[in-house]
Amino acid sequence: MKLEKVTGIEARDRKWYDDACGTALGMELVGERWSLLIVRELLLGPRRFGDLRAGLPGISANVLTQRLEGLAAAGIIVHEHLPPPARAQVYALTVWGRECEPVVLGLGRWALRSPRHDPMLHFSPTALMLSLKMLLVHARVGNLAASIGLHLRGEDYLAKIANGGIQVSRAPVVDADAVLAGETNAFLPIFYGGLPLEQAVASGALTVTGDVDRATRFSTLFALPEKVVLAA
Amino acid sequence: MKLEKVTGIEARDRKWYDDACGTALGMELVGERWSLLIVRELLLGPRRFGDLRAGLPGISANVLTQRLEGLAAAGIIVHEHLPPPARAQVYALTVWGRECEPVVLGLGRWALRSPRHDPMLHFSPTALMLSLKMLLVHARVGNLAASIGLHLRGEDYLAKIANGGIQVSRAPVVDADAVLAGETNAFLPIFYGGLPLEQAVASGALTVTGDVDRATRFSTLFALPEKVVLAA
């Protein structure tokens, strides 16, 4: 073989920041293209290769493989081969990996003040569920308690409002007070654009079953942060 | 079938994630190589081109130029040409840009659990001051009030402990209770490694003037997060 191995090592060194600062290390760990979005897709539980591709518009298989290897080598995710007869492989966050959720949410909340944000782009079910956690206006919750199911791209998700906070998970929507179903992007005008839920239902953008009142109250708990005004 | 203009546009598009998720937008805004570290260097106030190069080991001038342009175009920083006779150019965070401080600190705090962290690498004065904010153990502060000056690479910094919290800034060390001076890396064993301040002074690694008692108490307020144990 050639000296590719040597140049490969040098290339890796060049990718690092040589900085003792934790933030620099953080960017080495999850700052590569796609890495943090892979973490995002795993925040609601283990996923398979194909699930990740579906949630990440435009990533190619080889790059996804590389990133998964890198994240696993760093101890942020683990690659689990489930035994037969399940015979599935999944990628899951480690405990430490899950601890970066506040960073993922905080970055998103900050970035959404940018005028550059375009809500018409692809929006994965996981991203939608996390956005609820990201953009809940705590002051609006009051003493509401609700368990709202979301049916997105064939999967069940759950959002639970209790004690002024919210929990989201990928879980069957049984014993939810109400269940919403529709395209992920159809939820944005309702949760963040002030569109009344009943109007979205009337237009056929989504469907509600169960306690419509509670679903309607739920739909008003969220808000996008105020946009930044850029000086010309 | 390919026109050069078209490929140029496609190339730009390729850099983005085409994702409505805020986290993806955040990675577009500050996820490029070096970008978040430039923001870090600006968190304590405006800096000049040369200051940034000095704080960022290994960045090249052309890349720094590109990143500054990108961050300015995004509205995260502004490039200010000061009028004569000052005749200096500085880069400063916008109000919105400053708002990502919690993300910078949170990412650093999370990443420092990695076994990959190497405290022997380059450490900029700004990174040291921010690390105090990042790694303060609130429970240890009690009712301590202290104003500690740090003299780092010819510049004065200030850390103020009050009301159980900490404030850091780039400011003259006048009316500080005590002033510490030394290489940035010399502070790590003291703040995060449990090395007694007096011992570091005895070894000549740094100097203390003023209220040594208070400086010593100050030096015990911080801790690195617990390291992650990686499965073999």
Next chain:
DNA sequence: CTGTATCCGTGTTGATACTG
């Protein structure tokens, strides 16, 4: 279905040298 391993065109990075 779940990846892995190629090749290839292009863009980005970083080192060096250079200019105002």
Next chain:
DNA sequence: CAGTATCAACACGGATACAG
């Protein structure tokens, strides 16, 4: 001091082919 110009590596994304 504050950038710009140039250029050789290399990483990326897309396509494709292929293996378990």
